[in-house]
Amino acid sequence: MKILDWYILKKFLGTFVFIMIMLLSITIVVDLSEKIDSFVDNHAPVKAVVFDFYVYFIPYITSLIGPFFVLVTVIFFTSQLASRSEIIAILNSGTSFYRFLYPYFIGATIFAVLFYVGNNYAVPYANKKRIEFEHKYVSKPPEGMRYSFHRTVSPGTIIYMDGYKPSDATGGKFSIDKFKDGKLVYKLRSEKIEWDKKTKRWKVLNYYIREIDEVNGDKISSGTQLDTAYSFKPEDFTFTESLKEVMTSPELKDYIKYMYKSGQPDIEFYEVELYRRTSSSFSIYLMTLIGVSVASRKVRGGLGWHIVLGIGLSAVYEVIMKFSVTFSTNASLPPVLGVWIPNIIYAGLAIYLIRKAPK
Numbered sequence: 261m262k263i264l265d266w267y268i269l270k271k272f273l274g275t276f277v278f279i280m281i282m283l284l285s286i287t288i289v290v291d292l293s294e295k296i297d298s299f300v301d302n303h304a305p306v307k308a309v310v311f312d313f314y315v316y317f318i319p320y321i322t323s324l325i326g327p328f329f330v331l332v333t334v335i336f337f338t339s340q341l342a343s344r345s346e347i348i349a350i351l352n353s354g355t356s357f358y359r360f361l362y363p364y365f366i367g368a369t370i371f372a373v374l375f376y377v378g379n380n381y382a383v384p385y386a387n388k389k390r391i392e393f394e395h396k397y398v399s400k401p402p403e404g405m406r407y408s409f410h411r412t413v414s415p416g417t418i419i420y421m422d423g424y425k426p427s428d429a430t431g432g433k434f435s436i437d438k439f440k441d442g443k444l445v446y447k448l449r450s451e452k453i454e455w456d457k458k459t460k461r462w463k464v465l466n467y468y469i470r471e472i473d474e475v476n477g478d479k480i481s482s483g484t485q486l487d488t489a490y491s492f493k494p495e496d497f498t499f500t501e502s503l504k505e506v507m508t509s510p511e512l513k514d515y516i517k518y519m520y521k522s523g524q525p526d527i528e529f530y531e532v533e534l535y536r537r538t539s540s541s542f543s544i545y546l547m548t549l550i551g552v553s554v555a556s557r558k559v560r561g562g563l564g565w566h567i568v569l570g571i572g573l574s575a576v577y578e579v580i581m582k583f584s585v586t587f588s589t590n591a592s593l594p595p596v597l598g599v600w601i602p603n604i605i606y607a608g609l610a611i612y613l614i615r616k617a618p619k
Contacts, residue, residue, distance in 0.1 A: 265363040272367035276333040304397040313393040316386040323383045326375050327543045328574045334551030335570040339563040347556050368548040372541045379537035380509040388506040413492045429455035429494035445472050461489050504533040531595035539599045546606045553613035
């Protein structure tokens with residue numbers, strides 16, 4: 261690398277740290293102002309607020325708006341270079357605009373790798389700690405909350421629970437239906453099911469079982485308690501959007517496979533999260549190219565105009581992402597396409613802006 265490359269790369273990395281500290285400080289202050297009442301009402305210790313929440317909140321919010329950080333960073337220091345006519349001097353020295361992009365590409369690669377590793381491994385761990393704190397001091401889940409649902413737990417096996425309570429893993433009106441070749445072969449009905457933490461087994465209370473055999477006749481049995489080891493566990497019935505946020509990508513992939521195998525609904529939400537982690541990392545390159553193309557031209561209004569334009573582009577990116585993800589989770593658009601549509605559109609925008617950039 262030449263001296264010029266090191267100069268731009270150091271500007272890139274140093275400005276990113278400065279922008280990140282500034283924007284994170286503002287974000288934390290805003291978030292604290294929203295949650296301060298909950299912290300006080302739930303007697304959250306100051307030490308816990310700092311080290312058990314905001315230490316883990318920082319990776320979460322950085323991952324969420326990281327591409328925006330990079331775009332603002334590139335626009336900020338590139339606009340300064342343009343205002344001081346440094347870019348004109350670089351191009352007049354015989355350096356092509358595409359060669360000028362070389363240190364930007366290296367910087368984008370550094371951030372893309374960091375965000376990829378963070379999104380797939382570090383951030384889920386931080387989210388787990390952050391959400392645990394929020395459940396304890398901010399938004400405590402109602403202890404009496406109950407759910408009723410049907411769920412396929414294995415091919416041909418469907419369970420039903422009425423009023424399942426996650427806090428103690430108990431449910432009423434529990435039933436199991438097993439099918440073979442499209443025909444019902446096993447039926448269990450019970451008044452209640454509960455999880456025994458000591459034995460790690462389910463207890464089925466006041467049950468009635470009917471085993472259907474067209475050749476030998478039906479077999480019927482009943483009893484007051486049945487201890488059995490079903491394939492499903494309480495953690496399989498986690499009714500929270502945050503579940504996908506606390507799993508690393510390997511764990512998320514395994515869980516998606518399990519959901520497909522057991523025929524569970526809402527798989528799209530988990531697939532969107534999995535694909536988003538890679539898509540977000542790749543968008544670092546697009547934001548870098550767009551930022552340098554926009555800010556490399558010396559215009560009236562300078563830095564202010566460039567920053568406004570950058571914020572506008574970031575906002576439009578998020579709007580497109582919301583729309584495409586909504587079509588993936590509520591319509592028939594494949595999740596991988598829904599997540600990558602904003603990148604596809606902005607890749608075209610980046611190519612157009614690069615071609616129009618001063619050379």
